[in-house]
Amino acid sequence: MIQVSNIERFATHDGPGIRTTIFLKGCTLHCPWCANPETWSIQPVLLHDASKCIQCRRCETICPNHAITFPFTWKQDLCSDCRKCEDICLAEAISFSGRKMEIADLAAEVCKDWDYYEQSHGGVTISGGEPFTQFEAFLALLKACKAAGLHVAVETTGNFTQEKLLQALPYIDCFLMDCKHLDADKLAAVTGGNLALIQANFAYLSKHCPDKVIVRMPVIPRFNEDCCKDVIDYAKSLHFKEVHLLPFHTMGKSKWHQMQKDFHYEKDAMMDKESLLPYVDYGKARGIHVQIGG
Numbered sequence: 001m002i003q004v005s006n007i008e009r010f011a012t013h014d015g016p017g018i019r020t021t022i023f024l025k026g027c028t029l030h031c032p033w034c035a036n037p038e039t040w041s042i043q044p045v046l047l048h049d050a051s052k053c054i055q056c057r058r059c060e061t062i063c064p065n066h067a068i069t070f071p072f073t074w075k076q077d078l079c080s081d082c083r084k085c086e087d088i089c090l091a092e093a094i095s096f097s098g099r100k101m102e103i104a105d106l107a108a109e110v111c112k113d114w115d116y117y118e119q120s121h122g123g124v125t126i127s128g129g130e131p132f133t134q135f136e137a138f139l140a141l142l143k144a145c146k147a148a149g150l151h152v153a154v155e156t157t158g159n160f161t162q163e164k165l166l167q168a169l170p171y172i173d174c175f176l177m178d179c180k181h182l183d184a185d186k187l188a189a190v191t192g193g194n195l196a197l198i199q200a201n202f203a204y205l206s207k208h209c210p211d212k213v214i215v216r217m218p219v220i221p222r223f224n225e226d227c228c229k230d231v232i233d234y235a236k237s238l239h240f241k242e243v244h245l246l247p248f249h250t251m252g253k254s255k256w257h258q259m260q261k262d263f264h265y266e267k268d269a270m271m272d273k274e275s276l277l278p279y280v281d282y283g284k285a286r287g288i289h290v291q292i293g294g
């Protein structure tokens with residue numbers, strides 16, 4: 001069994017061709033700009049949409065574990081995942097991120113769009129969260145997808161041990177791997193990431209299969225917006241052929257609110273794609289393809 005947050009069909013920004021993207025639960029990082037904070041916990045997470053809520057408090061009354069109190073607060077440690085609150089909410093203000101699925105059922109779901117993958121040279125992308133977090137189940141999913149003949153891409157932070165990389169590598173065709181910062185202290189302080197671990201994985205992939213790697217950098221205000229050239233140079237030094245600069249966006253903001261959490265970038269506007277265009281030429285001059293967006 002594997003904990004899944006979401007399945008998105010007909011995705012076109014998560015690797016080549018038309019794809020199905022599976023968002024797995026669980027992450028070892030905690031990036032404050034995250035567009036999918038509901039995936040951090042492997043366990044199910046309640047999302048409460050205050051704009052729909054009519055304050056009837058039926059959810060509070062029905063909860064057998066007193067996990068819901070008002071003003072609306074949900075205590076994950078008290079919740080037994082019975083979903084009675086979701087069922088009783090007439091306003092559809094409550095939803096959950098997280099459902100357990102059998103690996104075989106998930107692979108079968110992905111294979112429904114086989115014709116589209118074939119025509120577009122697409123496949124499946126396993127994302128998160130950090131897909132390596134539920135490692136044993138993730139590995140089983142990789143094997144099932146490969147056995148079905150799918151092209152398999154993985155969106156990853158690279159923040160896992162090399163032992164896990166070696167086990168998963170034979171079943172992965174494409175790594176969409178983040179390089180968020182090259183300063184170990186800053187990366188650790190802001191995201192919890194371990195740069196030594198990430199760079200060891202980049203180095204291994206560079207040595208054994210550089211063509212499988214696309215380096216991705218989310219460009220974030222006041223965190224790494226001055227580091228794009230450094231990341232492009234780093235990718236070039238490791239013989240990778242492609243870097244994607246992902247402009248900061250605020251599309252995940254409402255999820256932070258629905259989890260009763262403050263969004264760190266509340267006052268920041270979406271980043272203008274045009275502002276990153278000079279890096280395309282910077283890459284071209286150095287013989288590496290730089291793309292704005294995924």
Ligand code: SF4
Nearest residue numbers: 053054056057059089
């Ligand atoms: S049951 Fe739904 S509408 Fe009623 S208080 Fe709970 S979340 Fe709000």
Ligand code: SF4
Nearest residue numbers: 063079080082083085
């Ligand atoms: S899922 Fe069940 S235990 Fe959890 S908050 Fe809702 S009613 Fe309470």
